[in-house]
Amino acid sequence: MSSRPFLRIDNIHKRFGPIIASDGVSLQIDEGEIHALLGENGAGKSVLMSMICGMVRPDEGEIVYKGVPVRFNSPREAIRQRIGMVHQHFMLVPNLTVAENYILGRGSAFRVINDIDKVHAKIRELSDRYALDVRPDALIEDLSVGEQQRVEILKALFNGIDLLILDEPTAVLTPQETDRLLTLMRDLVADGKTVVFISHKLDEVMRVSDRISVMRDGRVVNTVSVDHTDARGLARMMVGRDVGMELVRSAAAPGRLVLSVENLICRSETGLPAVRGISLGVHAGEIVGVAGVSGNGQSELALALSGLLPVDSGRVVLNGKDITGLAPARINAHGFSHIPEDRHKHGIVQSLSLSENTILQRYDQPPFAARGMLSRRAIGTHTRDLIKRFRIKCHNENQRIGDLSGGNQQKLVVARELARNPDFILVNQLARGIDIGAMEFVMEEMLKQRESGKAILLISTELEELFAICDRILVMFHGEILGELPPDRARLEELGLLMAGKTADHSEQPTLAG
Amino acid sequence: MDDMMFFTFLAALMGAAWRLATPLIFASIGAVFSERAGVLNIGLEGTMLVGAFCGFAAAFATGSIPLGLLAGVGGGMLFGLVFAFFTITIKADQIVVGAALNLLGMGLTAFLFRTYYVSTGKGIEIAQPVHIPWLSDLPFLGEAFFRQNLIVYSTILTAILATLVLYRTAFGLTLRAVGEHPKAVDVAGRNVATYRYAAVMVGTGLAGLGGAFLTLGHSNQFVEGITSGRGFIALAVVVFARWSPIGAFFVSLLFGLFYALQLMLQAQASVVVPYQVLQALPYIMTIITLVFVRGKGAAPSKLGQPYEMR
Amino acid sequence: MEQVNQGARDHVYPQAAHALYRTLSQAAISAATPIAAVLVALSFGAALLWLNGFTGTDVVTVMVMGSFQDARSIGEILLKATPLILIGAGLCVAFRCSIWNIGAEGQLYVGAIAATFVGTSIDGLSVWIHAPLVMLAGALAGAAWAGIAGYLKVRFQASEIVTTIMLNYIALILTSYLVTGPMRDVSAAYPQSARLVREAWTPRIVSDMRLHIGILVAIVLAVALYIFLQRSSRGFALRVVGLNPHAARYAGMDVRRNVMIAICISGAMAGLAGAFEVAGVTHRLYQNISPGYGFEGIAVALLANNNPLAAILSGGLFAMLRSGSEVLQITSQVPQVLVLVIQGIVILSVVAFAKFRGMFAGLR
Amino acid sequence: EDFKMGLLVPGSVSEEGWNRIGYNALKGVEDQLGAKISYVELQQNPASFEKAFRDYASQGYKVILGHGFEFQDAALEVALDYPDTYFLISSSSIHEGNVIGLNTDTSQPFYLMGVIAAKMGQKAGLVGGMEIPPIQQAFAGFKNGAKSVNPDFPISEAYIGNFTDTTAAKEAALSMISQGADFVVPNASGATVGGYQAISESGPDVRSFSIFSDFTEVAPNNILGLYVADYAQGVVEVVRSIHDGTPPTQNVVFGLKDPKVISFTFRDDGPVSVPEDIRAEVKAISDKIAAGEIKTDAQ
């Protein structure tokens, strides 16, 4: 590796009000390396990278880039210095085309756009060179998440970069797409570029990086060369203790059939076919996983089951009652709980208190309501109880839930749904946004529910999550269930292929239309 | 002969529709700009009044219509500056500030008019129709379209220019992005607040121009409340036109047409329905059309929301 | 679960006392902002007067003092406050549910029409029946008129901002049609309806003042709406729908139904205001029965930060400013429209103060 | 002893319009006759009407103006107890002892305009604000006048629905002109000016009269004459007659017979003017109206 420090970060501090996001970070990135950044949620990875690319200004400390101290006041200045970043949440304007997104912010503000053809040509050329398969005139809102990801990477290349920062780029990709991305990263390095790469997936990190830095509580606690560590060691560095990678659980003892879905068909909110005939059953005392790359109809499946999306045809039976097409209130009343995928959209009301969020479904039922009026005391008691049982970190139950960290918000949602004592629990992305420690906790909770005879359907894009607690895994692709596998790591390859739409005989399934 | 009558009627109707649409065209195209940038200004009524008053006052003092128009635009923009300061810099709720500006616009213009002008009873010289050789003399078409003043003609230019700016310049591109995904614009290195200020300025400047047309291009006097709800109608036009400048042009014309039609039908002795039915027509039609032009798919997704920079 | 309920009952009184204390102290804090805002606005008004050749200090001396001259002028303020409080408190409910009902003016007119109909077409009822019947008719008509916009919103996603504005015009035109046509009192020179029968009139509080019991109804309803929004299950659902309709749907709340309820409550309050104008003040329907109460009510609700309890105060404030400006016009020939300027500035100042308070909180 | 006059208005005198007109009349009496004045704002409250009348009368007020016909019943009640006080009632046609109705008849000058229109033009157009009595009465007079000359004379009528929209008033007038009207009179309060603007732009072939204020500057080539009304002056004259000890012996209708209240004049400085022969005819009709021989406002 080159010894010239390409990028040196020196004792950076950054606070957001009372929150300390960076507490004296120091880090050194070498030219032409792939440097991975690991750490629990909220460790300060994204904030650190945002400071490098000019989105956030550090309170204190120094950034030295190519030997010169820099202080970017805007992302524009960082881009001018050939630093590009692909954010966790895409920075693409949905109602513009790919090309329009690329020229956004470039050149004079009063410029007439007359060079769009040249832009298109350049995009095609780059797309071909790195095999990215990006159409310059496509509208962003028509693209799948994976495509948008490639559009983001290509945007950085389009801008011309020496340093590329990727913030959790693989979270939404299939194993195949991930492979392709890792290859791309290698290609970029071969072209003389430097890559910083944030991920929670230790195996990818081990596969692609040259060096790895681990962050904890706003500091870099260690930087190691990939040759001198392993996954277990990295996990220990991150959390500060050994993490039980394997949860203890008893053998499955499935009981009666709690939920059965027969040939369910429904369309997405935009009216495109999303779920194309799914049948499945979940028994008491088992956890059934649904694996798949996001965008293959899992969201619609979850929404349709919970009554939030109209069903075109098929039947959903819960506890022997047909709940197809019922209103959410009715479905909930039949013993249905739902831990939703999009916490901010469905799960909580940010500006309400923890108390108010705990009674979201039961606001008009005793003991929380009597004669049409809310019973604050009963609500408070119940909420304090949940806070204690689920170890939710908060000031008190009257605090705005939006002020809690994401992990704690998720814990409240889980607590609320389990407290309703349902027969069936639909979980879409159990551990989304929560750190390894909390993940362990909620997984244990799920297993407890399973022990007590609940039926659980766990939809997830995270294979680790599925392997850890599921009794069997269904693979969803293109709105259909392509197959079922036991949670056996040995069959990871097979699972990956199924997720990419390739059945065991490796024949290609039709790809997503539109 | 009956056909002749009908064509004269039609020609007069078209001409009137265009004139009645003119203030709406300016105001609604302006509103397209600010709404595309995510700023919903329900204070348009007040802003148009300010434009109408400033235009009148300036023309009254100088006798110059161009100066009057300039003052109308300037007055609107000054008002827009207040709106922008409160909604963009202070990040106050846009509806609250808009409601306050309607009160202010109505109050200030009426106060100043009563204090300085009401007793003069004097008006100003308004913009004269421009006679275009040959075209104005065409039968029917000449009457309908080519005997207007320059302000009315300029609505076409405004619509075309607005479309070009919105869809063919970097400014317009950024503006459209600001209402949809302001953070992306921020990351791309453009200041969201600056663009929103600019959008509000364009919006209120055009609203001011629309107001100034009332006093400088149509009647020669300022009257308290002269806009008579046009600022609110312009808001409806924008929704109807699905946030497109060309759409706003044609929807405004449609409104002008309804309005002209009801005035002309009232004057026809042979029409027997109560005139109030005719008066209600434009408003009922708006509601009906809104039901058919369904959904809010086209609305800028961050409309009405302040942008919190990190 | 039983235990929880038992405990709740035992602690009901101290809890209520505490809640009262908290509400009062919050009210004190939140009262400081409007008072400061009014001072700013009055200073602005004074400056405007001074700049334009009037005596600037009149704004305070005449406007504020003049409006509290005697019992009668206070009665007049309360009379003007009645529709403002009713409409403002009602709009708080709609705005809390994120429904931008700009149509209170039209709902007021429709309420007035219905009240007139009930008050003129029935005779021989006791005042105990007829007067409330008139109010009920007004409220129902207002709710129905608002319900049109609500229905178009939930069924066709038609923007209620647009539809309520259009319905305002239609209601005004309808009133004009009725009083010049079918409802016209043929014996009168002026286009107006027949006079409501005595029993339909809203009872007065003091017999020789115009102030009627509408003000009490307005205050009671505003308090009731406050309790409804803050303490009832349904009010909770309305707030959740307003804050996050997706979460509301997820939680099993019927979003459409709650939207309809919220907009109809606000319409009913505006319709009731219209009924009181007819049955309590004019006793006849005219074309211009409202001097823009419906639009002023929007400002009242916004100034109250969508809190119906605070709407009592902001409605009273706006009524006071309106009364004061009338006094100011008579004594100092200041155009009465100055009040609109002052009202506008009050709102802007409140907004600015709220922001600065937030900034100080951030610094601490 | 002071000469005192009181005023009861049915609303706030600060509001532009009806109540303000009453207040201006009171001020006129103060300014021109040196009377002590007082007023009280009451709204549709018969109980307090009576009390207010009694309060003033018992305090020695010589004249009390109840501004609106709704005060009539209460005045009749009180008047019996105060025979020395004069109770004037606006827009009323009563005359019972010391209760005297006052009215301004706008249909009279409009009748004359109708006559002129039918004599000089092909078709008339009337643009109204809202359909309220002063406007309806005026238009009725215009139509009666025109029909007296030519029963088939075409007249179109349109209301813009408010008093602020000058643009609508202008377009309404333009549309009438485009449909052949060549004598157009707008009557829409603040929006009236828009109507004159339309007339002015349509060339000198379209004629009009200026009403209430002088609009000749707006349409110098079209306006044939002026009609101006001053209710305050009318009230001052009535109060003066009471002050002088010669109170009216019947209800008062201000009309063409009261040139100080209603003035109807022709212009001579315009490019077109009413020919002498028509003027003479109009004068004759005006005299007849003043003499009560022609009823102008039959609807």
Ligand SMILES: Nc1ncnc2c1ncn2[C@@H]1O[C@H](COP(=O)(O)OP(=O)(O)OP(=O)(O)O)[C@@H](O)[C@H]1O
């Ligand atoms: N704009 C902001 N305002 C307030 N707090 C913030 C802001 N941005 C980040 N933080 C806080 O700073 C801390 C670090 O956040 P950061 O996003 O860097 O975490 P991370 O390591 O990227 O986590 P993840 O793995 O979830 O992406 C967190 O506590 C976060 O809540």
Ligand SMILES: Nc1ncnc2c1ncn2[C@@H]1O[C@H](COP(=O)(O)OP(=O)(O)OP(=O)(O)O)[C@@H](O)[C@H]1O
């Ligand atoms: N325990 C239950 N079992 C079966 N059906 C129920 C139960 N509770 C409610 N429902 C049904 O669910 C639907 C909605 O319930 P509910 O009445 O609580 O909501 P709502 O009043 O319509 O709206 P909101 O959720 O906004 O209060 C109704 O049709 C009701 O009959």
Ligand SMILES: [Mg+2]
């Ligand atoms: Mg992050």
Ligand SMILES: [Mg+2]
């Ligand atoms: Mg419910």
